Amino acid sequence: MRNVQVLMLLIVFLTLFNCKNGDKSNAKTSIPTLSEENIDEMHAEKAENNFGIVIHGGAGTILRKNMTDSLELAYQQKLEEAIRVGHEILKNGGTALDAVTKTINIMEDSPLFNAGKGAVFTHEKRNELDASVMDGETLSAGAVSSVTRIKNPINLALTVMTQSQHVMLSGTGAEEFAALKGFELVDPSYFYTENRMQSLLRTQEREKQTDGDGTTSFFAKDPYMKDSKFGTVGCAALDKNGNLAAGTSTGGMTNKRWNRIGDAPIIGAGTYANNATCAVSSTGWGEYFIRAMVAHDISAMMEYKGVSLEEAAREVIQEKVPALGGDGGIVAIDKDGNVTMEFNTAGMYRAHMNAEGELIVGIYAKE
Ligand code: ASP
Secondary structure, eight states: OHHHHHHHHHHHHHHHHHHHHHTGGGHHHHSOOOOHHHHHHHHHHHHHHOOEEEEEEEEEOOOGGGOOHHHHHHHHHHHHHHHHHHHHHHHTTOOHHHHHHHHHHHHHTSTTSSSSTTOOOOTTSOOOEEEEEEETTTOOEEEEEEESSBSOHHHHHHHHHHHSSOSEEEHHHHHHHHHHTTOOBOOGGGGOOHHHHHHHHHHHHHHHHTTOOSSSSHHHHOHHHHTTSOOOEEEEEEOTTSOEEEEEEEOOOTTOOTTOOOSTTSBTTTEEEOTTSEEEEEEEOHHHHHHTTHHHHHHHIIIIIOOOHHHHHHIIIIIIHHHHTOOEEEEEEETTSOEEEEESSSEEEEEEEETTOOEEEEEESOO
16 A cells, blocks of 8 residues: 555656656746846836826815814815826826826816815905916926916916917916917806805905005914915826826915915926926915925925935925925825825825725825
8 A cells, every 4th residue: 555655656756847847948938037137027017007196185274173074075075086087097098197187177176176166266356276287208387377267277277288389378368378279268257156255255354353464474474364275286197108297276375466376387386297206286385385396396306316205295395395484285196106195284185096096085184
């Protein structure tokens, strides 16, 4: 009996040995070896299929105690709806620019955010909208400011980029250009929301009490006023071709006057994208974001100092902007798909989806 077992073992061993030898000629192709070439190939394959998208719906004093469950849910659902639109485009091989603009459109059309429908009111009870977009592949950019009749200002910013010789158009001139390019000009009443009107009236009441006339550093003195400006929307994306893009759209600051323009339409402050580094969209106190050139500074720190996106964003948002006295946040994605959502306020509406379809949605600083 024992002999039979030994014999069987011998047969199994010989069979295996033969198979291995017989396979020898194919060994190279069937069993990949980890040569440098192979590793490079694997990286290239991963990069090819890599993509990601990140959005914000504004930063500010967003506190759980001031939120109802249904409002919180409404924000979460809208953020998810918006990011899924961009993610689908990227998944199907679409461009980062297309994903960014279509995602922003969803938020512009929602009265929840201070962009498009739901934009805040100016001192004169108007809605003046700003937006910008940038293509990281070509470094081309488009922006519009102080438009009052464009339903989706991010689309006009894109058209300025792709169909004009300029980067930034403003006011009625921008609207003339829009009409020429076939945009529908909506009646300014389209942007009216009762909620935003009430916050304007509250802000103006407060301004009277504090003797503010808009010429002093009224905003800095009154913490209540700092909150007159959140709900801006923005998006940054990386597509399967390794191209980055970013865009931002806003109604600006409640009670703004004299055609005040914030950072959102300023390339380098509110929006920046460069395939060599990252794509960034900002939200926060625009005056400070302009002075700190927030979006470009993050990219420049990566390029010149060789730091990671996360480190660059942290230094700009947690150190440089507060040192000037400003607040707010950014969302950004780098050329390898790393994402950061950095802010120094109590909250920032935000969401991120990676190539695997994993979704993160957040509102408060401490979730
Ligand atoms: N940054 C925008 C502005 O200053 C406002 C915001 O992001 O909430 O116009």
